[in-house]
Amino acid sequence: MLFVGDSFTMAGIDDYCAQNRNWLGRDVGFDHAVALIEKLRPTHIFNCHVNDAFDFTPEECRFMRSNLAEREKLLGQLFPWDHPNYGMDEPWVRSDSYEQTAVAGRPATLDVVITNHSAESRTASCRAVLPAWGKATAWTQTQIPPNRMAGCV
Numbered sequence: 349m350l351f352v353g354d355s356f357t358m359a360g361i362d363d364y365c366a367q368n369r370n371w372l373g374r375d376v377g378f379d380h381a382v383a384l385i386e387k388l389r390p391t392h393i394f395n396c397h398v399n400d401a402f403d404f405t406p407e408e409c410r411f412m413r414s415n416l417a418e419r420e421k422l423l424g425q426l427f428p429w430d431h432p433n434y435g436m437d438e439p440w441v442r443s444d445s446y447e448q449t450a451v452a453g454r455p456a457t458l459d460v461v462i463t464n465h466s467a468e469s470r471t472a473s474c475r476a477v478l479p480a481w482g483k484a485t486a487w488t489q490t491q492i493p494p495n496r497m498a499g500c501v
Contacts, residue, residue: 349390349391349392349393349394349401350384350385350388350390350392350393350394351394351396352381352393352394352395353395353396354395354396354397355378355381355395356381356385356393356395356402356404357395357397357398357402358398358400358402360404360408360411360412360415361378361382361412361415361416362395363378369436369437369439370436371433371436371437371465372416372419372420372423372432372433372436373420373431373433376495377416378412378416379413379416379417382404382409382412382413382416383413385404385409386406386409390403391403420432423435423436429465429466430466430467431465431466431467433463433465434465437463437465439463440462440463440465441460441461441462441463442460442461443458443459443460443461444459444460444461444499445459457501458476458501459499459501460474460499460500460501461497461498461499461500462474462490462492462497462498462499462500463492463496463497464492464493464494464495464496464497464498465495466494466495467494467495468494469491469492469493469494470491470492470494471489471490471491471492472489472490472491472492472498472500473487473488473489473500474487474488474500475487475488488500488501
C-alpha cells in the first residue's frame with residue numbers, strides 16, 4: 349500500500365496547482381514520485397480525496413514520465429530562464445517570513461530566500477527597498493549551488 353496524499357489519482361498525475369512547487373526534471377517532483385511507484389510496485393495506491401484504491405502499470409508509469417519530460421521541454425521553450433522550474437516555482441525568490449515585526453528605531457532583518465533551479469551555481473544579489481522613512485540598505489550577495497536554496501540577508 350502506498351499513501352500519496354493528493355499527488356496522484358486514477359487518471360495519473362494530479363498537479364493542477366503550481367503553488368505545490370511540482371518541479372520538473374529527472375529525479376525531482378513527480379518524476380521522483382513515479383520512480384518510487386516503479387520501485388515499490390504498490391498494489392494499492394490511496395489518495396485522501398478518492399474513495400477507491402488504484403495502481404499503475406509499468407506502461408502507465410512510462411507514459412507519465414514521458415509526459416513530464418515533454419512538459420519540461422515545452423515549458424523550457426516558453427519561459428525565458430535556463431530551466432522551466434523558474435516559471436513553475438512562483439516563490440523561487442521570497443521573503444521569509446512573509447510578515448515581519450519591526451520596532452521603530454531598531455534594526456530589522458529581512459531574509460530573502462532564493463532557489464537556484466539552474467544546473468550551475470548562481471550569484472544572487474539583493475537589498476531592501478524601504479519607504480522614504482527607512483534607511484537605505486547595501487546590496488548583499490550570496491553564491492547558490494545548483495538546485496539548492498540559499499538566503500540573502
